[in-house]
Amino acid sequence: MKHCADHRLPEILRDTHHRLRRAGTVASETPVVAADLYWSIGALAQCLTAMDEVISQLGINARKQLRAGKFDVQSGPFEGEPDAALLTAVLALARASSSCEPVQAAIGNAQIAVSDLVVARTTSA
Template identity: 90%
Template sequence: MEHCVDHRLPEILLDTHHRLRRAGTVASETPIVAADLYWSIGALAQCLAAMDEVISQLGTNARKQLRTGKFDVESGPFEGEPDAALLTAILALARASSSCEPVQTAIGNAQIAVSDLVATRHIRA
């Protein structure tokens, strides 16, 4: 790759992992609070958005390398065929990126459901 962009994705994922473990521990002893669930879903949405950005950036960098001819494959199934290797990688990244969209929709729907549940409880109370 031409340059690396510093992404906070690993930090966000680690923080999310710790918070979800704590939430799971608390949930086993007391009912989970809707705000905690909403935050957890939001953290997943942030991680997914960051992951999609990284996938997109990898695809962009691969296309640049393909155009400039700065990529060489010295071993493996694409040995000596950098164009085929990069095109295969770009297609795989495009598939991965397109797979993020339905998950993003589901996460958004989950956040709406939690908000609606909280609003319904407050209206009935």
């Protein structure tokens, strides 16, 4: 099993986290027009979709490593019990993935709301 130092995923996720925090700071300090808001919500939707794919891939990779005998738990509550550790991890990943669905729906509703505001503003002008 690769250690975190051997894999770029944690580094990429950390960078994404920092970029989103900076974007939040910028958004709180500057006025946003409807087109920017719509685009930003779309970018969040893409990020969430990508995160759901990462969550799914992590579960798939963990199963492959277990089947290949490369998944080992050397400490903690699942020490020496890779099957139990993997089952717990896969269930947690499945819960995380299913939690993405309502957020995706909310983001879609936010895009519709922004579009409706723009239409309402242009028809009343």
